[in-house]
Amino acid sequence: MFRNVTLSLQTPESAWSAMESTLANGARDLMETGAIADAGIQHIGLRLAHEEFLLAVVHVREIIMLPTVTYVPRAPAAVEGILALRGEIMPVLNLRRLWRLERGQPTSHTRVIILQHEDAGFGIIVDEITDFVSLESSLIEAVPASYFAREFAVLEGVAKVGEKVRGVLGFERLLTLLPSSADEEAS
């Protein structure tokens, strides 16, 4: 009995870590069976002119009406300007221009989707928020070869929702449109 006690005293840590790894393995197993993965990832559906797109909700901070945007001279092409959101100034992107879609007028449906990257936010102007779609990552296909480079720039794939094929906007790629990334690359 003495020996037993000795042993157990000496291995509390290893007992704990054994338990931990069992838990971790268990969790992984659960994931692999797809029990959790099947639920799909929430995407927000948006419209730019006549094109429809999807964007993963996880990056979206909020959606606001179109405020007054201030022009920033010499900003990159995709940047429309800057806006202030409760005191925070951030850049806003004009994807319609990026996609060479015709210039439109802001309407009552026009919104700005505010995205958050770490500590900084930025917005993208959209013509309309259409719907919310739950999309499984397996359904996102690669961007077809027929698309133009500019489209590749922001899409990380396409997905068929119902009858329509919609582009899936990639968050990381959107970031590249911003001046800060240009700064980093140039330096």
Next chain:
Amino acid sequence: MLGEMSDEMLAELRGEAIDLVENLASLCAGLHVTLQHQADVASESVGELFRLLHTLKGLSQMGGLTRLVSALHQVEDFVAAVRDGLQSFGRDDLDLLNDLQDALEKIFHALPTSAESSLMVVVERVGACYFARAKGERLPDEEPLPDAGQLLSESQSAGQNEVQTADLSGTQTELESELQADLQPERPSDSSPNLTSQMASPVAADGPRATVSSDVESFSAEVQEASERMEAEAASRREASAAAQAEEADAFEATAEEREAVEKFRLRDETLFASVFSPGTHSNTTALWESESVENLRRVADILCLRVCEAGSLVVFAAELDAALLESIAGQPVIELPKDAEPCGALPEPWCAFYFGVSLETEGAPAVPAPEVPLVEISSSAEAVPVAPLAPQPKAHVAMAFEDFDGPNLGGSGNKDAIPDLDPEMLQDFLSNVDELLESLAQSMLALEADAGDKNAIDLIFRSAHTIKGTSGMFGLRAIERLCHVMENLFDRIRKGDVVVSTPLIDALFQGLDSVKAMFESLKEGKTAELPINEPLAKLKAAEAGVAFEAPGVVAQGTVMAASQAAPAPLPTLATPPVKMSASQVPTAAAPVPTASPAAAPPASLSATSVSAAPKSKDDKATPPAAKAEGVGTIRVDLKRLDSLVNLVGELVIDRSRFARIEEELRAHDPGSELCNLMSESVLLFSRHMNEVQSIIMKVRMVPVGNAFYKFTRVVRDLSKQVDKEIDLVIEGGETELDKTLVEEIGDPLVHLIRNSVDHGVEAPDAREAAGKPRKGTIRLKAAQDGNMIVITVRDDGKGLQTERIRNKAIAVGLIKETDQLSDKEIFNLIFEAGFSTADQVTNISGRGVGMDVVKKNIVKLKGVIELDSQLGKGTCTTIKLPLTLAIIPSLMIGVKGESYAIPLVNVIETIRLDPAEVQHVGASAFVKLREQVIPLMPLTDAFEMQDMDDRFWYRSGENVEGVTSRATLRANQTRGRGNRSRMIFVVVGVGEKRVGVVVDELLGQQEIVIKSLGRLMGRQRGVAGGCVLGNGRVALVLDAGEMIEDATFRKPLPSPGFAHASLATANVTAAAASKSSTGVSSPTAGGLGRVS
């Protein structure tokens, strides 16, 4: 440990324990009832009992009641056995439990005073009984059984320690032999303290050593020879013994690992014992180990050493029990060993000759190195001790002091990576306080170095170390606690005057402090706080003994020298012979050496080599304490909250201007009405209050720059030592205040500048002397306020910058051409180019050429400017100017093409309305003559290339466009009305001496704005300082006057050398941008500067 818990914690602990003990009482009552009816107890009760005991054990542990802990552990084990069905719980057990509960109740009620020992005995007896029960033995009646069952946990940890010590012996002996080699030159001086102890009275716990007589000299020479002889022999012997097991080692000499073990226990509470067996009892050490006596002893004690020889068997062990008890355990006589002398000296023949080589250094006594006894023995008896190593003494002396804390702390039970399980809030509290403590510690150490007699500093250090030790211990931060403990002891001795402050001592203390800091940093990052501390520990111990400890392989010439002088250091009133002796050992006088001369200096004061006790540093010493005095009525505020507050105040400022606007409108509409008056009054009051809030808030984040500056004294000290120079850091204007973030950001660039001065600026003492300068160089760090700028200067009196070399280097690198003419200032500014360095050697301090451009970038990021000035042979001065307040700026609002912009009033000289006819044109540029000055005109639209704004700006706010145009047309109409000619409006913007006239469409009045960054993702735009949020929620860009002026000046393609690379860079960037952009949007016109990011 008990003494170091805070009172509240202790009270809490006590309360909890009392509750638990009461629960235990009721549980016992319940068990009593159960046992009356049946033979066994319910498993739930057992479970509950176990949990109760377990928690009580934990509380006792926290409270430092170690005896309780071990006893409770035994009971716990027994209960666990009952729970597992291995044992049964009977009436007798219940009686024991009742006794235990009773005793515990009294003990915990008595807290914080220690409980009576009788109570403890009861508890231990119970524990022992349970232990015995567990083993299946009969319960004895009254007599105190082997408190044997004793320290179950301790014997186990002892077992562990044994194993670990064995494991580590290999590495330790390697270390030792390396130590040996390194300490060679020190032996002469080492021996002198040796002999000093011989001459002086032993263990003088008070006051410094007696004076050394001149016999020391001759004696030391003899000793040296003897040492060297023994040295070689002992070295080889030691290697042999290290490799072998105990059996093969010399019967009468302890192996290194045994020595370590003995040393460790000597310093602890346990008593050393030995037991001797008659010859023939055991055939070899294995038999001895497995013998019943030793096996029993193993359960209660730490076996340190076993020996079997023809003369008999010996076992040396350490335990916390008394000899009588141990005797009954071992079943044979046990002799207590003295700790303050060679342990085995008290043993009967032949074991009295068993040699441990113990150093007589106990923690309270002054540094008394190796004992004299072996010395005598060696010369006299040669039989019992075949080769008694004298040589190991000097080395062993240091080896004795080599405490292996890391072995058991970091190794073994795999808890090296265990992050202490702590209450996060308490820990956060602690951590936020700790920085201050550490900083004050560092400051005090520096003060102490400057003035070794500084009582305040010593006291402060002692108290700070004590506090950190206590709270770290409470949190279970073992390594930190240990290190602080050693430091604290050291300081206690310094306080009493037993140890004298010397440079190696301060060095060791700083190293210890660094280790503690590193461990706290690690803890803050969520990692373990247990890092290796053997080296700082050893250094501290060695420094305490007056010997410099060098980790193997790191032997800086300077420090070895210092060591040989530090040895005589504990003897403040040095007679000349020792000094001469050590001086003769030092052929070359390296910079740190001058410590020898102050031996004659004022008592007990060894001045440091770098940061001297100049009156200036005394002032510096005075100011931090003063600053601390102010800190009495302070409160700690989370920086995030403060930031939110500052932001909100910024918003309020905007709101204030909104109110002001409304008030204006109202007055315009309906002057004289009651409502209007009320509004005006309210707005006025509001504005006044807002102003006050504004100024206070801006100050809230301001901290004196001195806080950051004082850290640099340490930097200079360490650096100048590294490069063998003597440099003073003089700090002026430390009380100048700067925004907290600025102070933090300015730290790195300043360190770099200071390093440059140390490395390249200030010359070596000899060179300085040759040049007629004082040997000690000075670096002057000054902060002052100039208008709304803070000016920080780093000035050294070194050799200055050599313009020729810079020029040549620049030509070589391709920055400028041979034919370019540059002013001195322009040449100096070349240094800020990337990749530039004229240093011949790249030291690890500086010279790699990646520094100055980064420094400049950082300064520019803070919206400041940096300049260099220098005079050959006299020195160099770097000036940094930073804007004082970043946030709220009064500005002039202007309108261009419907968009609003803000120009900080600081940069606005005047606004002019002019007849376009008066504008003069030269080539593509426009000028205007204003009074005597010629001012270039620059339309904002050109500067910002707004010609394609219509293409690029789709979502212009319709309302705004209308609003503005209507006002613009209004004004235009007005002016037209006057002279039938549209006038041109421009704002004269100035920075320094330069002027530019910015042509705008309209002036929109003055406003106070809060400059904000455009957002991290927006990056830096040329000509734009930031953005501000207007009253209507819109953003207006704030113009950066300086950049605009630069752009305006250089829009003409002048072959200006300073900008040759800039235009190159521009071209690259534009090209890169062009290739990147796939949108085909019209690229910037060639006329402008293009996008310079």
